[in-house]
């Protein structure tokens with residue numbers, strides 16, 4: 001698969017002096033769903049704004065479909081649909097006209113049949129003649145999506161699309177994204193919700209403090225970092241990990257009442273059998289054993305925390 | 310050329326105009342009628358004629374200019390300020406449209422509205438005074454050019470403004486005084502010589518003079534100067550807007 005968006009050494013320092021992106025490089029593959037995961041202020045919106053032409057990069061280059069986003073902005077932007085994080089809509093206009101406007105703005109001739117399909121898919125058709133200001137927050141977000149889809153983009157950016165929306169809309173959103181992927185649209189979404197990235201993405205990028213920490217296939221990421229922990233509750237307390245068990249990745253739990261063993265679920269051997277027999281050999285009596293899967297959420301939190309000063 | 314974008318913006322803005330059609334038309338018509346009563350009837354009874362034209366008729370071009378200038382600046386300024394204010398500007402900035410196309414959409418819509426208002430005021434004037442227009446094509450040409458150039462100017466004001474106060478400031482503190490001091494209600498020749506010279510630095514003088522010439526065939530300054538002034542002003546505005554979009558000043562973060 002070829003790369004439809006290529007970001008090279010992108011830096012962005014805002015006028016006030018805040019550096020939001022530090023030499024970011026990112027390749028987005030044609031047809032994939034890429035989730036950008038990062039805490040507030042990580043630079044997700046800034047990255048999208050630079051690609052879409054809303055912010056001016058301080059340095060670096062971006063191409064979309066092979067077109068430079070500055071030198072060849074028309075060709076680049078014609079491929080892009082953007083659903084912004086904030087609900088920015090003209091309040092006094094009807095849904096239909098607002099969506100028609102977007103199509104025209106992106107250089108496409110009017111096609112009410114297509115707009116009808118988009119509105120129907122987003123459960124907005126009944127509201128087509130309603131003024132935007134009369135809609136609920138969730139409906140307004142659907143209008144934003146309809147606007148972005150009205151000009152048939154090849155690359156769709158969804159900036160925190162499910163932040164603060166109801167369950168139904170979130171499910172609709174996931175369906176829409178799956179359908180668009182089926183049509184070959186490349187989708188980049190930013191999110192706080194780990195489940196969202198886990199459920200939808202092909203690849204996951206983690207961004208923190210203006211830096212892309214890693215971009216991995218979701219499966220690889222889960223495997224690479226998907227550790228399990230086994231908590232071994234002890235009959236007697238220990239003051240330290242016994243010397244004979246030092247070769248294991250063991251930590252002493254709170255009050256010395258437990259030992260915590262971390263191991264790789266994907267490894268050839270987990271080492272559990274050997275550990276248990278070595279524990280017995282050390283004369284340690286066990287009371288109970290629990291294991292816990294490290295979820296993507298833990299991975300994410302772990303990654304972001306590692307980066308903290 | 311992304312003509313679809315120009316058309317989309319134009320239609321969207323005209324729809325806004327039609328949503329508020331009555332406010333758009335009624336207030337300028339009423340204020341013009343008031344000017345006729347105050348200037349035409351009250352002052353006109355003392356100033357009988359200006360260079361052979363009845364005072365009531367003499368002020369018509371100036372009155373139209375006053376409305377058209379203020380309307381053009383206000384309409385265009387609001388047209389681009391509003392997307393900034395409500396955040397929909399993101400879409401304009403991310404669209405495959407050049408600054409000329411975006412500007413054209415907003416400016417043509419603003420100019421259309423102020424042109425319509427100018428013509429309505431002209432029609433209203435016929436109710437109050439006897440009026441003949443010597444050069445109707447020139448008259449329309451001047452009117453259209455004025456609507457366009459001051460809509461361009463308003464567009465710049467709308468980008469510059471960071472709040473509603475600033476948005477009101479320029480029309481109120483700059484445009485209206487320039488029109489009042491620009492010979493809308495008097496002939497420059499009626500001023501003391503020093504003021505005649507000072508007045509020549511007021512660009513509106515050239516507009517009003519040219520516009521009045523198209524009605525009555527008399528002018529304060531040569532017609533060529535009027536045309537040069539308005540074309541120069543238009544080009545300066547386009548150049549400034551081009552720079553604004555290239556630099557992203559006040560619109561791109």
Ligand SMILES: Nc1ncnc2c1ncn2[C@@H]1O[C@H](COP(=O)(O)OP(=O)(O)O)[C@@H](O)[C@H]1O
Nearest residue numbers: 014016018020039040041042043044045046562
């Ligand atoms: N228009 C702006 N002017 C100045 N600083 C900004 C602007 N937008 C964002 N920032 C700053 O840039 C950093 C990244 O913000 P943002 O890209 O919005 O992060 P995210 O979308 O990941 O929450 C933050 O420190 C934020 O305060």
Ligand SMILES: [Mg+2]
Nearest residue numbers: 044045046085
């Ligand atoms: Mg954000």
